[in-house]
Amino acid sequence: MRDTWLTLNPHALTQNLAVLRAHHPQSKLLAxxxxxxxxxxxAQVAPLLATQVDAFGVAFLEEALALRAQGINTPIAVLEGVFTAAELAAARTAQLSLAVHSPEQVALLQAAPAGEPLTVWLKLNTGMNRLGFRPADALKVWHQLHRLPLVNSIHVMTHFARADELTCPQTELQxxxxxxxxxxxxxxxxxxxxTSVANSAAILAWPQTQTxxxxxxxALYGSSPFADQCAEHFGLQAVMTxxxxxxxxxxxxxxxxVGYGATWVADAATRIAVVAIGYGDGYPRHARNGTPVLVNGHRCALVGRVSMDMITVxxxxxxxxxxxxxxxWGEGLPADEVAQAAGTISYELFCRLTPRVRRVPPSLSSPSHV
Structure with a gap:
């Protein structure tokens, strides 16, 4: 049986929460x-966090509804908001809070029937130039929202574009x-x-942004948001292995x-291990020769081109x-280091993993080989 799997360390998750709360002790935590x-x-992470955080943040409605279907009753904020009357109705039924970042979303709220009120997050575009109202328009939009019976509370948020660049003035400007x-x-x-402004980088490096x-x-998952500072520097621990x-x-x-295109040639006699993971599992195809891999706890080097189902070490x-x-990557081998060697970031390593990778429930130990 091919054996490629992912484990989670719930103690690391708790440790990372403690680190983040220590940096912004007066803030509630929206995970x-x-x-x-x-x-x-x-499905594994939300139950671990549900009693330890104040709210969850998701990108879009379906992610929030999946959490509710999972039995998660923790408050949830949908940070792209909703886009149709049907989505708004579903969000109200599920008691979600919604970002409002466009005139179309304001109009959607204005046209909604009376009923269950909700909290909205008025999103400002302070320099990211992705989503949000420009500062010059924000007060007008706030007045529009404030007049709506549907809206019972208005919070305000923005997103930093360059908080991971510690010498860049952009964060102070935003x-x-x-x-x-x-x-x-x-x-x-x-x-x-x-209000809410602080992402992982701001929490760890811009204390003035505590709101x-x-x-x-x-950072919640144990990786550093900074290219030149490792997670261990902040006391963060890897959640995923x-x-x-x-x-x-x-x-x-x-x-x-070795491998397609003969991108690696042995310069001396050696032994090569073939490992059952490849880009079909989400391991980065562009990982370079020398990318670190742990074999029986010892560091070895990836050699040859990554295949769909296999790598060579x-x-x-x-x-x-x-x-x-x-x-x-994970325990004993930081994902940040692997990502740097592969020319990417840990976010992408984590998010690219495919369903071929078996998820082991956090309460279980690593499976034995079958």
């Missing part, structure tokens, strides 16, 4: 579980623009505004070529045989 909990498996709108709305409603809500993503097994071992002589002096375990 981002979009994209199947960043590839970790929302923060200043956001604060100006926040203060204008607070004056209009004669009470403080509930009522933080919304961590990648991706495992596979050796299915063959070959002796090579100097000059032997130079064992060197490491003792290994078919059925031995291999770790592609």
């Amino acid at each position: 981002m579980v979009k994209a199947d909990a960043y590839g970790h498996g929302v 923060w200043g623009r956001f604060c100006a709108v926040r203060d204008a709305i607070a004056l209009a409603q004669r009470e403080p505004v509930i 009522e809500w933080m919304r961590p993503g990648i 991706l495992h596979s097994r050796i299915i063959a071992v070959h002796e090579l002589s100097a000059g032997d070529e 130079d064992l060197g002096a490491v003792a290994a045989k078919p059925s031995d375990e291999v770790v592609l």
Whole structure:
């Protein structure tokens, strides 16, 4: 049986939550579980987090409804909002809060029938230039929303474009623009505004952005949002470990070529392990020669081009045989390091994993080879 699987460490998840709360101790925590909990498996992650966080954040309605169908009663914010009357009705029934980032979404709320009111997140475009109202229009939109019986509370949010670049002035500029709108709305409603701005990078490196809500993503799962700072520097621990097994071992002589296109040639006699994972499982096809892999706890190097179902690893002096375990990233091998070697980011490593990778429930240990 081909054996490629993913395990989750719930203790690491709790540790990462503690790290994030220590950075923004006055903030509530909106845990981002979009994209199947960043590839970790929302069916496994959401129950682990449900009693430890204040709310969940998802990208779109179907992700929120899947959580409700799973029995999750924690508050949920839909950060792209909804786009049709049917979606709005479903969101109200499921008691979701919704981002509002466009005139069309304001009109949708204005046309909605009376009934269950909801909380909206007025999204500002302070410099990301992706979603949101420009600061000059924000107060007008707030007044439009404030007049609607359907809206029982208006929170305000924005998203930083370059918070992972610690010397870049963009974050301070966005923060200043956001604060100006926040203060204008607070004056209009004669009470403080509930806000959210801090993503993982801002939580860890921009303390001035602490507001009522933080919304961590990648840091929650134990990876660093910064290219030049490792997760361990912040006390973050890997939640996901991706495992596979050796299915063959070959002796090579100097000059032997490996894989499609012969992108690696042995410069001395060595042993090559063939591992049962490839880009069909979500392992990055563009991973370069030398990308680290753990074989029986020892670091080895990926060699040759990644295939759909297999990779090849130079064992060197490491003792290994078919059925031995291999770790592609996770415990003992940071995903950030693998991502850097593969020319990508850990977000993509996690999110690209396919259904071929077996998800092991967090309460179980790694399966034995069958």
